[in-house]
Amino acid sequence: MLAWAGGDLPAFEALYARHRNRLYSFLLRQLRDAALADEMFQDVWQRVIAARAGWQPEAAFTTWLFRIAHNRLNDHWRASRHRPTAPGDAEERVARMSDTRSPESELSDFEQRRRLQLAMEQLPDDQRTVLQLRLEQELSLEEIAQITGVGRETVKSRLRYAMDKLRAELSP
Numbered sequence: 001m002l003a004w005a006g007g008d009l010p011a012f013e014a015l016y017a018r019h020r021n022r023l024y025s026f027l028l029r030q031l032r033d034a035a036l037a038d039e040m041f042q043d044v045w046q047r048v049i050a051a052r053a054g055w056q057p058e059a060a061f062t063t064w065l066f067r068i069a070h071n072r073l074n075d076h077w078r079a080s081r082h083r084p085t086a087p088g089d090a091e092e093r094v095a096r097m098s099d100t101r102s103p104e105s106e107l108s109d110f111e112q113r114r115r116l117q118l119a120m121e122q123l124p125d126d127q128r129t130v131l132q133l134r135l136e137q138e139l140s141l142e143e144i145a146q147i148t149g150v151g152r153e154t155v156k157s158r159l160r161y162a163m164d165k166l167r168a169e170l171s172p
Helices: 009-031 034-050 061-080 090-096 103-121 125-135 141-148 152-170
Strands: none
Touching: 009 034, 009 061, 009 125, 034 061, 061 125, 061 141, 103 125, 103 152, 125 141, 125 152, 141 152
């Protein structure tokens, strides 16, 4: 980021290439709407571009980037006052995916993934967010704390509560 702020265009291209998939995946999982995720993805990168000249390395670039995304998501949820449900054809989409595994094992795996997805959707937003940042983005507790604007201990607490709820929901 410092190199890009100094005018090195290939440095921005490297930043974008390194972080685009993780950022887009995070936004898509939160929003559950590809068009909205695309729009917010572009908005986050526009904010990164706009902040280029004044960026200071107070945190890792990844932490800063996801903090911007987290704030944009919060703005979106405040504005919309709702969280969309999973698409009605989600199960059909997954069922259409081809795989060389047996139908029985695929069905079992699908059922487990679906149960996990449904259980995660039942979590409060703050717990779901920290869980996704930890498990899917592999961020540290400190990075998640910076992104979400809460203390490290609050992040740990939210993770613990989220995991406890998931265990309770998924236990046979």
